[in-house]
Amino acid sequence: MGIEIPFDVASIAGPEIGGIAPPEVIGCYITSARRPLLVVGSEILRDNFFVEIAIEIGKKGIPIAATGHSMRGFVEKKYTENVYYYNLHELTNCLRDPNWKGLDGAGNYDFVIFYGIIYYYASQMLSCLKNFATDPLMRTVSIDRYYHPNARMSFTNIMPRMEDEYKDMLKKLVESIKR
Amino acid sequence: MEEIKKGGLVDVFDLKNVDIHIGEIVDEGEEEEEWEPMGPHPMPRIATLRDWDFKLLNRYKPFYAPICDMCCLCTYGKCDLTGNKKGACGIRMDAQQGRMVLLACLVGCSAHCGHGRHLLHDMIKKFGPDVPIDFGPEVDIEAPLTRLVCGIKPKTIGDYDEVFSYVEEQIVQLADALHTGQEGSYMDFESKALHMGMLDSLNKEAADIIQIACYDMPSGFPGDGPDVPFVDVGIGTIDTNKPVIIVIGHNVPPSADIGVYLTENDLEDKVEVGGICCTSIDTTRVYKKAKIVSALGRQLRVLRAGIADVVVIDEQCIRADVLELCQRVQSPMIATNDKAMHGLVDRTDDDPDKIVDDLVSGRVPGVIILEPDQVGEVAVRTALQMDKKRRSLKFILSDDEFKYYVNDCILCGSCTLACPNGLYIGEANKSAAAGNLKPLADLFDICVGCGRCEQVCKKHIPIVDVMTKAAYPQLKEEKGRMRIGRGPIWDSEIREAGAPLVLGTIPGIIAPIGCGNYPNGTKDAWLIVKEFAERNYIVALTGCMAIDCALWKDEDGKTIYEAHHGGFSGGGVINIGSCVSNAHIHDATIKVASIFAGRPLRGNYEEIADYILSRVGACGVAWGAMSQKAASIATGFNRLGVPAVVGPHGVKYRRAFMSRPDRKEDWKLIDASDGSEVYVEPGPQDLLVACETVEEALPMMAKLCIRPSDTDRGRSIKLTHYIDLNQKYLSAYPPDWHLFVRAASDLPIATRNELLKKLEDEQGWKIDWKKKKIEEGPIRGYNPSFNPTNLERLVRGKK
Numbered sequence: 001m002g003i004e005i006p007f008d009v010a011s012i013a014g015p016e017i018g019g020i021a022p023p024e025v026i027g028c029y030i031t032s033a034r035r036p037l038l039v040v041g042s043e044i045l046r047d048n049f050f051v052e053i054a055i056e057i058g059k060k061g062i063p064i065a066a067t068g069h070s071m072r073g074f075v076e077k078k079y080t081e082n083v084y085y086y087n088l089h090e091l092t093n094c095l096r097d098p099n100w101k102g103l104d105g106a107g108n109y110d111f112v113i114f115y116g117i118i119y120y121y122a123s124q125m126l127s128c129l130k131n132f133a134t135d136p137l138m139r140t141v142s143i144d145r146y147y148h149p150n151a152r153m154s155f156t157n158i159m160p161r162m163e164d165e166y167k168d169m170l171k172k173l174v175e176s177i178k179r
Numbered sequence: 180m181e182e183i184k185k186g187g188l189v190d191v192f193d194l195k196n197v198d199i200h201i202g203e204i205v206d207e208g209e210e211e212e213e214w215e216p217m218g219p220h221p222m223p224r225i226a227t228l229r230d231w232d233f234k235l236l237n238r239y240k241p242f243y244a245p246i247c248d249m250c251c252l253c254t255y256g257k258c259d260l261t262g263n264k265k266g267a268c269g270i271r272m273d274a275q276q277g278r279m280v281l282l283a284c285l286v287g288c289s290a291h292c293g294h295g296r297h298l299l300h301d302m303i304k305k306f307g308p309d310v311p312i313d314f315g316p317e318v319d320i321e322a323p324l325t326r327l328v329c330g331i332k333p334k335t336i337g338d339y340d341e342v343f344s345y346v347e348e349q350i351v352q353l354a355d356a357l358h359t360g361q362e363g364s365y366m367d368f369e370s371k372a373l374h375m376g377m378l379d380s381l382n383k384e385a386a387d388i389i390q391i392a393c394y395d396m397p398s399g400f401p402g403d404g405p406d407v408p409f410v411d412v413g414i415g416t417i418d419t420n421k422p423v424i425i426v427i428g429h430n431v432p433p434s435a436d437i438g439v440y441l442t443e444n445d446l447e448d449k450v451e452v453g454g455i456c457c458t459s460i461d462t463t464r465v466y467k468k469a470k471i472v473s474a475l476g477r478q479l480r481v482l483r484a485g486i487a488d489v490v491v492i493d494e495q496c497i498r499a500d501v502l503e504l505c506q507r508v509q510s511p512m513i514a515t516n517d518k519a520m521h522g523l524v525d526r527t528d529d530d531p532d533k534i535v536d537d538l539v540s541g542r543v544p545g546v547i548i549l550e551p552d553q554v555g556e557v558a559v560r561t562a563l564q565m566d567k568k569r570r571s572l573k574f575i576l577s578d579d580e581f582k583y584y585v586n587d588c589i590l591c592g593s594c595t596l597a598c599p600n601g602l603y604i605g606e607a608n609k610s611a612a613a614g615n616l617k618p619l620a621d622l623f624d625i626c627v628g629c630g631r632c633e634q635v636c637k638k639h640i641p642i643v644d645v646m647t648k649a650a651y652p653q654l655k656e657e658k659g660r661m662r663i664g665r666g667p668i669w670d671s672e673i674r675e676a677g678a679p680l681v682l683g684t685i686p687g688i689i690a691p692i693g694c695g696n697y698p699n700g701t702k703d704a705w706l707i708v709k710e711f712a713e714r715n716y717i718v719a720l721t722g723c724m725a726i727d728c729a730l731w732k733d734e735d736g737k738t739i740y741e742a743h744h745g746g747f748s749g750g751g752v753i754n755i756g757s758c759v760s761n762a763h764i765h766d767a768t769i770k771v772a773s774i775f776a777g778r779p780l781r782g783n784y785e786e787i788a789d790y791i792l793s794r795v796g797a798c799g800v801a802w803g804a805m806s807q808k809a810a811s812i813a814t815g816f817n818r819l820g821v822p823a824v825v826g827p828h829g830v831k832y833r834r835a836f837m838s839r840p841d842r843k844e845d846w847k848l849i850d851a852s853d854g855s856e857v858y859v860e861p862g863p864q865d866l867l868v869a870c871e872t873v874e875e876a877l878p879m880m881a882k883l884c885i886r887p888s889d890t891d892r893g894r895s896i897k898l899t900h901y902i903d904l905n906q907k908y909l910s911a912y913p914p915d916w917h918l919f920v921r922a923a924s925d926l927p928i929a930t931r932n933e934l935l936k937k938l939e940d941e942q943g944w945k946i947d948w949k950k951k952k953i954e955e956g957p958i959r960g961y962n963p964s965f966n967p968t969n970l971e972r973l974v975r976g977k978k
């Protein structure tokens with residue numbers, strides 16, 4: 001793990017900040033989850049590749065909460081099994097409650113993966129979970145091209161000229177999620 | 180003894196054997212006539228409406244997303260509150276967040292209160308306290324919030340002294356609660372924030388009523404209301420061949436004086452007056468030749484473009500570095516309000532010749548003139564002289580400069596990390612260097628004009644100027660049109676629209692308000708208005724969103740105001756006015772309860788809010804909410820039972836109010852007709868919620884217009900839009916549409932069979948296909964005489 005500046009430089013909330021990790025480590029971390037949830041935002045729509053990555057993760061049995069208008073991408077790819085539209089604010093409001101029944105009625109999640117969400121929106125929702133989803137502890141990661149100190153683990157900031165590297169990281173991540 | 184009448188003369192030397200007691204001298208007939216019996220809660224204090232607040236807060240539990248995990252408000256700190264820990268004073272993270280929200284609302288509410296009080300002082304000084312509040316034949320209920328909250332029916336502007344005294348006292352009590360070692364409950368902090376929000380709505384109404392009364396702004400006379408004239412909007416509408424005065428802020432008297440001076444000196448066609456932010460909207464309500472240059476988001480760029488021969492600022496939403504920006508382009512600045520003095524010298528009452536000379540010669544970068552009636556002459560004469568001096572100056576980059584800068588960019592990405600919208604400026608520079616200006620030009624509208632990027636650029640590239648240069652061809656053509664702020668909704672319009680709104684056949688009031696901190700540019704503001712106006716909602720706008728949506732045109736070259744009527748009825752696109760004018764949107768919902776439903780107003784806040792929450796399908800949208808005022812405005816709407824959607828930056832307010840439709844017990848209402856308890860569908864589901872994109876926000880707003888009181892016809896219309904907007908923007912049915920179906924008649928006829936089938940297949944509902952009826956499944960059946968309330972005291976008869 002290294003040290004990085006948040007994607008929005010001033011987003012340093014306090015003493016508890018998450019680390020940067022390579023895709024294999026994050027993949028391994030996701031593998032350790034009992035009931036993980038992939039939370040997807042509208043930024044996945046900027047390239048088909050990102051929708052396909054979400055679907056590949058979904059196919060590993062991880063349910064998908066499609067927030068923003070990301071649902072479009074799943075409908076276009078005709079992958080809607082295990083995909084539920086949810087507003088991210090409302091979803092986070094549920095995730096912070098240990099008694100929430102989850103998207104499938106089987107209970108809340110112990111691990112959330114944030115992906116394709118506008119930086120500052122994701123950052124605030126991760127802050128809510130960090131501060132209030134503590135008993136039982138909800139683990140959080142971001143697999144966006146941003147460093148997110150409010151997630152326990154995330155990638156580093158990746159600028160557009162490194163887009164190919166980012167895509168490779170996502171592929172590696174998917175490979176390393178064993179379920 | 181002979182009674183002394185106001186205005187009457189008595190020779191005291193003629194009086195013998197009398198004791199003289201000077202008390203308050205009252206006009207004959209000035210005693211308050213009983214216009215309506217006083218309700219239960221006139222001038223509520225902090226705890227008065229707490230029960231109502233807790234009803235809201237238990238359903239719409241405060242949600243917190245801290246933007247800072249620490250507190251540094253006292254010397255025990257800094258305290259680390261991460262993980263809902265307590266600080267040294269014992270406050271938990273959740274209560275600390277409530278405290279910060281209250282602080283934001285305090286600042287917002289104080290801004291409007293200070294503004295209103297300032298205006299009242301100036302107007303009483305200019306016109307005296309007896310300016311009547313007479314809004315013409317179309318507006319009888321002139322001040323719904325004042326009647327509702329204070330129990331006062333104001334007759335003259337002087338009556339607002341008492342109103343502001345009440346608000347000021349409450350503000351101080353609420354501010355007191357912020358001190359270390361007072362409040363410890365987040366619920367109570369939020370109740371206090373709701374109280375602050377309500378006070379803020381009252382401030383806004385007071386301020387707008389005072390300015391309407393004193394400046395003869397549009398209200399309820401022929402030619403007002405739906406028929407107000409249009410005004411030019413956009414940077415491209417300013418004729419820079421003339422001297423240009425740019426006014427910025429919210430408090431109109433100094434700008435109004437500029438209009439007066441120009442008119443009296445026959446200079447109306449020789450000098451351009453353009454405004455930024457709400458002062459621009461209010462100036463056009465007073466001086467018909469004024470133009471609206473831009474909303475708040477373009478302030479930095481308009482100033483840097485150097486079009487202003489003089490800049491006049493008043494209060495609120497002015498950049499803190501405004502003087503520096505003015506100096507950079509040699510625009511003298513006049514500060515006119517003691518809340519924003521920028522280190523300048525106060526020249527109030529000084530000789531105008533000397534002030535103008537000092538400004539034009541550049542001996543001083545700016546001056547303070549605190550007397551609004553002294554501003555016009557100095558501003559106009561300075562502009563006339565500066566125009567000649569500044570004519571040869573150019574502030575838009577030359578082609579060579581532009582090329583140099585875009586080529587100099589090293590793609591380091593520092594600007595992106597500094598940018599609130601994370602814009603990839605370096606990449607756009609590279610495209611421009613290769614000859615493609617479009618990516619850079621496209622960033623211009625998404626940029627919120629903060630200037631943070633430039634401060635971190637190691638190559639010292641003036642990024643804002645580079646973007647402006649790339650977008651300059653479009654900017655020159657930025658010429659929109661909008662209606663001037665019309666102020667109050669007419670009582671006759673409420674009489675017409677009240678029933679369809681409560682029954683649901685006009686599907687709702689959409690109220691786009693507030694600032695320009697948009698996630699993806701101004702076009703979203705236009706899209707929101709267009710989508711709902713075309714669906715027969717009433718769209719009532721104020722402030723920066725009212726301006727920004729006027730910058731865009733349809734295929735016929737019409738702005739959204741030109742394409743729609745300006746009345747308070749289905750399909751109307753109404754510019755209500757500036758931020759303080761948005762009280763008239765509260766007022767419209769209150770008047771529905773009062774005029775349409777005959778509910779008493781006076782001192783009766785709780786009952787009216789209860790009515791609005793359950794019956795008036797209104798939804799605010801502050802897509803670019805930025806300021807503390809926006810926080811208090813939204814909170815004021817919420818206490819009155821009106822939900823609001825904010826853009827993604829709105830999550831930085833830290834707090835939202837969202838319900839949990841899966842918690843049945845939260846959705847128990849009372850049927851006031853017989854006292855029975857009824858579990859209802861979640862309408863409105865949230866009071867404050869953020870959406871990530873405009874595509875998500877559109878169906879969300881449609882959903883938040885659903886109310887338990889909808890008739891089946893109304894519900895079917897609302898459902899149609901909710902489902903259709905989901906399909907259009909999210910390519911899917913909303914997952915929760917079934918929650919809002921009470922009976923088959925709630926479903927639109929055209930798709931009823933298809934929807935019944937979906938209910939049967941996907942939700943397992945029992946359908947009687949012969950009768951086309953739902954036998955089992957809904958949360959409740961449709962009962963046309965359901966009389967929903969949250970207040971037990973309103974139950975008329977027990978079952």
Ligand code: SF4
Pocket residue numbers: 250251252253254255256257258265266267268269270359
């Ligand atoms: S006010 Fe309380 S939480 Fe804040 S610094 Fe002081 S002791 Fe710490």
Ligand code: SF4
Pocket residue numbers: 594597598599600601602604625626627628629630631632633642643
């Ligand atoms: S001025 Fe515009 S581009 Fe620069 S940081 Fe601010 S929003 Fe971003």
Ligand code: SF4
Pocket residue numbers: 587588589590591592593594595604605606608635636637638639640642
């Ligand atoms: S900070 Fe300056 S040099 Fe770096 S990418 Fe941005 S514009 Fe280019």
